[in-house]
Amino acid sequence: MMKRLLYLGYYAKELDRVKFRKFINHVSTYDRIPKWKLFADMITSSLRYNISFNEYFLFHFYKSDHKLRSTYAGTGFMYEYQLAMNPKSKRHVLEDKLAFLREFKDFVIHDYASLVDMRHDTSIAARLLANPSGKVVLKGSDGQCGRGIEVRESKDFTPESLIERLQEIGNDFVEEFVMQHHDLNRLSSSGLNTVRIVTQLNDRDEADIIGARLRITVNSPVDNMAAGNIAAPIDPETGVVIGGGVYSDITKPIEEVHPVTGVPIVGFHVPFWKEAAEMVRRAALIEKGNRSVGWDVAITSRGPELIEGNHDWCKLLWQLPVQKGLKNILQQYQKTAPNT
Secondary structure: OHHHHHHHHHHHHHOOHHHHHHHHHHHHHHOOOOHHHHHHHHHHHHHHHOOOHHHHHHOOHHHOOHHHHOOOOOHHHHHHHHHHHOOHHHOHHHHOHHHHHHHOHHHOOOOEEEHHHHHHOHHHHHHHHOOOOOEEEEEOOOOOOOOOOEEEEHHHOOHHHHHHHHHHHOOOEEEEOOOEOHHHHHHOOOOOOOEEEEEEEOOOOOEEEEEEEEEEOOOOOOOOHHHOOEEEEEOOOOOEEOOOEEOOOOOOOOEOEOOOOOOEOOOOEOOOHHHHHHHHHHHOOOOOOOOEEEEEEEEEOOEEEEEEEEOOOOHHHHHHHHOOOOHHHHHOOHHHOOOO
């Protein structure tokens, strides 16, 4: 119980209060549940199921019974699971985006360079600015959830001003903007729409795919759900989207067609799916110290390529699009964790 109380304190400290107020007001109004009752049930649920306060709403616990609630993997469970599967001593290659690009170079097509390298040789910056997309992406090697990313036109910079801009915003590397496959561009052209594929090493050290989601931009240069975008479930066997796009916002509807472009989401076929699935299975075997990884895959006209890998892949992106809890899938693999 003491451990759960510590988690409860953490959830209170990290609470997005704006979103919390939005959710509790929405549910109390549309589901006609008194706020005091919601709050009491939320605290009880947080202690019993180890979920954050906003997950109580995102997982629709306010209208679920114990059996259904028990199926969801919340923040606390995921923290402990991913810590066991991906020990801190092994995470550097996934936490440092530059280290990742170097380690998984066989699966990376686009060009990139560090601030250190460009300071040493400005011709590297000139090379990046001349990339065929006409755009560059300014990133931090330790960035998370798309924070701090700038997507800019190459023509806005000289090699010197590109270096200066990186220093101004505290980022430390630049990537060529990845030009996505024309089918994905037709779906949404505001940003790169990546596929999140989660692999899990089984007890035979084979890479199983335990989830695939299409992250779809909605008037955004990045595709993270946290930035207001949507995600849809992909059938891992066929690469076909089998459900609508969901927001991490219970006040918004599920989108069966893109809200801006009008292109159907359900039934969309991800190009080069077999190649993408095979690529992440191969990538998962390079550093077996990380047994459970969420891979962000770009689909280009030349095929799939890796953008990054995540040791702390998102339980919301995994579960919300399929509208059900998936904790039982992870429980089947717990015996394979190196720390158990």
